[in-house]
Amino acid sequence: MATLVIGAGLSGLTTALMLKKAEEDVSVISCGLGALALSDGMLGVYDSPTPLQAIQQLPSSHPYSRLSEQAITSGIDAFTSYIPLEGSLEHAVLLPTALGSLRRASFYPASYAAGICETDGEKIQSDQAPYVLVGFSGLKDFYPALAAGNLARLGLRARSVTLDLAFAGGESALNFSRQLDKGTAAEELGEQLGALAREGERIGIPAVLRKGAFERCAKAAGVPLFQIPIAPPSVVGVEWNDILVQACRDARIDIHLNARAVGARTSKGRIDALRVEIAGTTCDIPCDNVIYAAGGLESGAFERDSYGRLSEKIFDLPLYTNQDGTSVTETSHIVNPNYWADEQPIFACGLAVDEHMRVLGDGGKLAWENLYAAGSMLAGAQRAREKSGEGIALASAAAAVQSILKEGR
Ligand SMILES: Cc1cc2nc3c(=O)[nH]c(=O)nc-3n(C[C@H](O)[C@H](O)[C@H](O)COP(=O)(O)OP(=O)(O)OC[C@H]3O[C@@H](n4cnc5c(N)ncnc54)[C@H](O)[C@@H]3O)c2cc1C
Incomplete structure (x- = not known):
């Protein structure tokens, strides 16, 4: 089965490596680097002295509610098999900034x-x-x-x-x-x-x-x-990015850089090919599955126009601020005017997924049977405040890979 991964950030690169390890055919399409080079090297799972326990208490609106402990563990294991780290999911430590x-x-x-x-x-x-x-x-x-x-x-x-x-x-x-x-x-x-x-x-x-x-x-x-760690670009984050990219090269995973996914050719509820702008031309790359790991607002995967409307740029998917599927209709309320408030709804914007990481379209129905999402694409988390972005990225990468492997059996 041929899988195309959109995005070369933490979730995209980890997904590609996990699929390749399972002997799947996988390529990465990315228009640029991901946010890894900004990482301070403290891998965020959830900001609590006992992260795993805290995750289990989160409401169904949060992306972790769709991710099993096994997915969290296997995502982190996949990452740390390339980049050894100390620590544990059970107990977080305090480090000086x-x-x-x-x-x-x-x-x-x-x-x-x-x-x-x-x-x-x-x-x-x-x-x-x-x-x-x-x-x-x-x-x-x-x-x-x-x-x-x-x-x-x-x-x-x-x-x-x-x-x-x-x-x-x-x-x-x-x-x-x-x-x-x-x-x-x-x-x-x-x-x-x-x-x-x-x-x-x-x-x-x-x-x-x-x-x-x-x-x-x-x-x-x-x-x-x-x-x-000091302000980015971070030496540790750049080193992590280099290691994952090199691991992809060693595994003969094609990373198409300067390649922007712009649309898809679809039939019978499935994506047959991804439309990609690359080297001054547009081409359709055939695929069996797509893992959408293109980040969020910061990476340009979602856009807010001058009328305040939010949109997803490749598939025109509905965006939500939580996993319960409340649509982002009232865009005027999406930015909290109190910038120092704990919650900024706009940061939680993203895609809704089922427990297999398949993207949900209008009315909570599957958008396409073979479209999966991972990382900052998922709605419902205040990643910067919760320090949860990296944990969600790795766990959702692992969950999407497990679903694809199961489907292929
Ligand atoms: C400034 C900043 C600070 C953060 N601080 C923390 C923190 O303290 N703790 C924490 O846990 N998390 C933090 N995060 C979040 C965390 O970095 C991300 O959640 C995590 O790295 C997951 O990344 P990702 O792979 O989902 O997306 P990204 O790393 O954003 O990667 C997205 C990739 O998709 C590509 N792309 C986008 N659109 C297209 C397209 N149309 N076609 C092809 N490719 C495309 C981009 O070029 C990029 O390669 C922070 C993020 C930022 C930006």
Whole structure:
């Protein structure tokens, strides 16, 4: 069976890899990169000390209500088989941010682990290893005095140091990462960091070291070292994207870049071919199944016009703000004028799906038998507030793949 995946973000790439592993014929159609390069490396499942428990309490309007624990686990397992992470679904940990607040994460890279803030239930333990946050003079986006000051306000022992470190080529994390990959630069940084630490301290640096360079730096430092994510583009997010794209290439999955899906040829309730604009022409690519993983408003898959009307751009599907199928008719209420409010209905806009991830059209009927959706396309989640976007992306990718494999049997 030939499956076309629309989108090369977290959900699209993971879906393609899972299908290929099951020996399915799969290609990816994407007009650009996904949001992975923006990821801070703290894989968001749900913002709760006990994410799995919290997910089970969510109402039927939420996309997690359509996703089994098995789908969540197999999505995360698929991702971490390419990108090993620490953590668990049962208990989230608190990690320091670049502003000196604490953020919950279910899964995180080993290079963040020494920064975990120990808690007793919800209470921060005051007698844990003190933090020393180190900034670099030539790097933007990390101000150690601000971050350490805010950690201290939370009751943690924290101090700050700025190292005189700058590189030709710019003040960005990506430039630092490239320079610190060279020769013995990571070891030299590690020695400088090690010399700064006082008895019992752990050192936090902005996340500029890729895998390999971090381990060399930590070894040379000889004290607990951890990275703190800073503003995107994120070194960790870019590295994750590179690994998944390379894994697709290694598996001989065709990724058609600069290819925009614009429509479909359909018959008898099924999609027979996807209409794609590519290399200055439009062609129909035949398929047995389509997995629609094109993101949401941020990626341009949904659009709001100057009259305030929201639309889905390829199949003209109805959009909802929840999985119960309440249509987005009153578009004037879709933006909460209180921008700082917890709920912004527009962020929850998306497609309704059944438990097989098949897209529902008007009146809750199947749009097409072989159209599945995954990731930020799904209606009903406040992803930024809930820190749920990545968990939903992986779980829905796994659920869509399982449905396609079952159908094919
Ligand atoms: C700024 C920002 C911050 C976020 N912060 C968090 C967070 O803290 N925690 C959390 O859990 N989640 C967060 N999210 C959400 C999270 O990043 C996404 O939910 C997750 O990465 C899922 O991505 P996706 O694969 O569904 O879509 P995306 O990563 O958006 O990928 C969509 C893909 O579809 C392609 N595409 C779009 N239209 C077409 C078309 N017509 N034809 C072909 N290709 C198309 C795009 O080029 C892209 O490759 C954030 C997202 C953004 C944008």
